[in-house]
Amino acid sequence: MDGNGRWAKKRHLPRAMGHQRGVEAVRNLVRNIEPLGIECLTLYAFSSENWKRPEDEVSDLMNMLRKFIKSDLPEFIANDVQLKIIGDYRTLAPDIVEQLEDALAQTAGGSRVLAVALNYGAQQEITRAASLAAQTGEVTVESIAANLFTADLPPLDLLIRTSGEVRLSNFLLWQSAYAEMNFTETLWPDFTPEHLQAALNEFSGRERRFGGR
Ligand code: IPE
Ligand code: MG
Secondary structure, three states: OOOHHHHHHHOOOOHHHHHHHHHHHHHHHHOOOOOOOOOEEEEEEEEOOHHHOOHHHHHHHHHHHHHHHHHHHHHHHHOOEEEEEEOOHHHOOHHHHHHHHHHHHHOOOOOEEEEEEEEEOHHHHHHHHHHHHHHHOOOOHHHHHOOOOOOOOOOOOEEEEOOOOOOOOOOOOOHHHHOEEEEOOOOHHHOOHHHHHHHHHHHHOOOOOOOOO
């Protein structure tokens, strides 16, 4: 979900306003998971490398997370959305961990999944999964996959990166082995369910061979 800062800068607004509009874009998409027919939507909200940002920005982002869970949890429950977290979220502030775990428990039965990547880094995830796999038996593609944060999520079909950057930035590296990629110039706060629908339409026209022919 990239481009919040540039969205704000273009409007001579503080960065926090860009993040705020980014949260609104998230809310708008989550409301459309069901109508768009999406089984699982995964959002890269905070990477393990985002800690390098200035302290006040990190604290703005954490406060927005607190506010978002509080305000939107009832809507998740009402709309049958199941929250999942990928990443090392247990090292976040204790009140956030508590809030997240409560949200996980309260949404556990939901039929559409919203997975949020928090303190997530794919290299760290793969390292952890390989080490867990080694502790319990043979290290294989399957045993690593079974120990990834995404073990109980459906396979990744489509990965979208906003804001014109053409890189993965440590997001779902293992899972994107055969995922289709979509790189768009749209800044995250401007990304609407219509943009997602357009990406899905384009995706449905792609021929996927998974290494076959
Ligand atoms: C992404 O927007 C937001 C998060 C990391 C949560 P940026 O803050 O990276 O926006 P740009 O790249 O400066 O435009
Ligand atoms: Mg950025």
